[in-house]
Amino acid sequence: MVVADDTGAETQVNGASHSIQITAVDTAALSELIASAQSQHDAAVEGTGAGQYPVGSKAALQGAIDSAKAVLANPDATQADVTQAVNNLTAALQAFTSSVVSVDTTALRTLIVSAQSQHDAAVEGSAVGQYHPGSKALLQTAIDSANAVLANAAVTQAEADQAVTALTEALRVFTASVVQRTSGDVNEDNNVSVGDLALVAVAYGKASTDADWDQYKAADVNGDGVVDILDLAAVAKTILEK
Secondary structure: OEEEOOOOOEEEOOOOOOOOOOOOOOOHHHHHHHHHHHHHHHHOOEOOEOOOEOOOHHHHHHHHHHHHHHHHHOOOOOHHHHHHHHHHHHHHHHHHHHOOOOOOOHHHHHHHHHHHHHHHHOOEOOOOOOEOOOHHHHHHHHHHHHHHHHHOOOOEHHHHHHHHHHHHHHHHHHHHOEOOOOOOOOOOOOOOOHHHHHHHHHHOOOEOOOOOHHHHHHHOOOOOOEOOHHHHHHHHHHHHHO
């Protein structure tokens, strides 16, 4: 073996040997991770809809991918450099994945079920407890609109919230359209007349404590739990004001 001193003079040393071992840097994991990250980046869509990613998140991930590619392309990169690049890109990819937009449609789903149930159970007509003709169709239109929002894979939280607001209002209007008994309309014929006055007279003296109260409680016009002169006066007043 030949050795040199600090002046550059060489000396032959017999019987001595020296070996140099070269270990290749393993970049397989980094290469696979870069390919996976690039694939996820390219398939992602930025926006505010469900399953989309916040604006700017793709650029941040691409920056991490490019940094990893630079390490991969560097012939002087050490194993420590490659390991650090894997760690950095893994962290960037996890951050990107966790930033995906999630839209909560629970309230909308629940409201749609409730509205549909009320719609299906309702009966249109002019009798007390029924709903004005056409009111069910209006409610169904609102329900259908809400269902369309729910079915949109890219729905935003703002759109889901707006759908809840719109359907809530439609349901309020529908509920308010139920036919109510006119005060004094004891026989529920949508008219206050002497016939109602006669029914109040028949029930006169009945109270909510009586066993047959259900039979006469419609005559309790003012709802105080007893059929008396006040109920007779209320019906008579309504008749006279017609």
